[in-house]
Amino acid sequence: MSGHRNRAARSPLPAPVLLLGVLGAAALVLPFVGLGTRVSWAQVPALLASDSARAALGLSLRTCVIATAVSVLLGVPLALVLARQWPGVRAARAAAVLPMTMPPVVAGIALLSTLGKRGLLGASLDAAGIQISFTTTAVVVAQVFVSMPYLVVTLEAALRSRDRQAETVARTLGAGPWTVLGRVTLPLVAPALARGTALALGRSLGEFGATIAFAGSKEGVTRTMPLAIYLERENDTATSLALAVVLIALSLVVVGATNIPWSHVARPARPEGGVLTPGTDRGAAGAHGGGPGTTTAAGRDVHVSFTCAERGVAVDLDVAAGRSVALVGPNGSGKSTTCAVLAGLLDAEGGSVSVGGRLLDGAAPGSVFVPAGRRGVALLSQAPGVFSHMSVLDNVAFGPRCRGLGRAAARERALAELVAVGAERLANRSGSRLSGGQAARVALARALATDPAVLVLDEPMAALDVTARQDMRLLVARRVAEEGLTLLLVTHDVLDLTALADEVVVLGSGRVVESGPTARVLAAPVSSFTARLTGTSVLSGRLEGDAGAPALVLADGTRVAGRPGEPWEGPGGEGLALVPPDAVSLYPVGGAAHGSPRNTLPVTVTALERAGSLVHVRLALGDGQGLSAVVTAGAVADLGLAPGGAATCVVKAVQVRLLASRAALPHGAEVSPRGPA
DSSP: OOOOOOOOTTTOOOOHHHHHHHOOOHHHHHHHHHHHHOOOOGHHHHHTSSHHHHHHHHHHHHHHHHHHHHHHHHHHHHHHHHHHHOOOHHHHHHHHEEEEEEOHHHHHHHHHHSSSTTTTTTTHHHHHHHTTTHHHHOOOOOOHHHHHHHHHHHHHHHHSOOOOOHHHHHHTOOOHHHHHHHIIIHHTTTHHHHHHHHHHHHHHTTOOOOHHTOOOOOTTTTOOOHHHHHHHHHHOOOHHHHHHHHEEEEEEHHHHHHHOOOHHHHOOOTTOOOOOOOOOGGGGGGGGGTTTOOOOOOOEEEEEEEETTTTTTTEEEEEOOOOEEEEETTTSSSHHHHHHHHHHHOOOTEEEEEEEEEEEEETTTTTTOOOTSSSSSEEESSSHHHHHHHSSSHHHHHHHHHHOOOHHHHHHHHHHHHTTTOOOGGGSBBBGOOOOHHHHHHHHHHTTTTOOSSEEETTTTTTSSHHHHHHHHHHHHHHHHTTOOEEEEEOOOOOHHHHHHHHHEEEOOOEEEEEEEEEHHHHHHOSSSHHHHTTTTEEEEEESOOOSSSSOOOOSEEEEEEESSSSOOOSEEEEEEHHHHHHHGEEOTOOOOOOOEEEEEEEEEEEEEEEEEEEEEEEEEETTTTEEEEEHHHHHHTTTTTTTEEEEEEEGGGGOEEEEEGSSSSSSSOSOOOOOO
């Protein structure tokens, strides 16, 4: 029901807190009520019509508008500088706040000591025929000095707490520093900029102490409304009260304007199913020039080699043109770092990056660093980075616009890409009103609108639900095939590997530990990570026997027979046994195990997990190491399997692969990506 109150979403406040809040509001509102009781409201128009009142009001409006414009012009760059990290920035932030904390009269004395005729700079200015103190210019200077910190502090706090993902995405789409600042950074902090500007304007309107000390009180020249109110307070109380009411009303209008949703007022709502580009037929949008199916972009070969000592990563990777390669590995193994280096977001320290034979980054003398967005590389990360302040259509048109395409042509291309990903109905929707699956589609369309030769996917489907992930997977596969793109994919999902990757490269501790065709790596994993990724259990122990009859002896003496993998280092060394779940059969304790020779091991059931129509059974061996088996729900009931219960585990030796542990290999040796012959 639309009128139903959601009580769960609103937590009640404790009664003492609510009472104190009411008292705080009263402390702020009652003085204005008291002022209202003293004002002769019927005489206000006549009082404001006096020459002195009109002069003070006009001077205040002129000077505070000029002071606010100067505060924005100087304060925004200052806030941008203070929002960054550099030596001494904390001291600089404190200095920027200082004028807010000192008494206004002290601020006026400081200005007089600097710009007065006998001040630090005043003598030189006076010699040049320039006088600032006790002029209208002094009023503006005083207002800027005391009001600009309000803008700087408000905007700097918003800049420091902002999500920088959108700016990173803009760079990968080809936006330069000015474009990122003007179209992404400042629009994202626009509410803070508006609040800061309003505070600066309100503070300029109310400035008194610094003005009277530095500019004096000459009617028509430096006597602003606060000064006029102060002087009229003794001689003409009614006029001073009328001016006070006007000043309060102006401040209320300025501050209240920041709470109006101007974006909705300025941009009338359009039906989300509509098309913004005049004359564009939705069904034919994909046939427009530059749209899907007509682009000339083709995949190019990729070379990435670098060493990042700070992150402990050293990668040397080559991807053939038009091939799809998946990067897998545990968290912190260097997958995202590799993607960032290729995209141009990180330097290739001690190495080089090239796409299609074009050197993009390198340590060689004379090499030129090509920035992100100019490499023919499109990067999609786990966070889609959709610009929340733009419509979906403008999001997708952003990249083409950064590359010099006109507004109409860029929007036409954007609509064609949205049609290609099945998101054309979202064209008029705001980027802030998208679901996860919708945002992923929009991000893909936006990336492909830049005509990349290489598409880099850094887990963009990780946060999607099963259905959205499947749709996205099919969409990526289709577009990569249509465009002939080179694909570098980071994922932890086996389905992504089988659907999208021609080859798999496994990273471990910042190094390549395994590589090869997808089918071979998944069927015969060598690294422990890949084994676990495919559901294969990894047992560690001591190798015994020879290549004809090898075995792995666990810590409790249990012997596991298998077949040798590559490399086979002989008995006596540390080794691993890779046991796929379909090689494991379960029997009751003491139950007969029939068939060919096998490993018979006593186990304890540790967990039961539903896996579709099957049940994944977690098992613990005597030394604490784990195995897993997949059985039917009926088998669970027949065998009486339950956590903590005992069972007999039977594993066929022919399906167990034994290989030397990497920790036991000689220095510099590598585990071969090839499986057993």
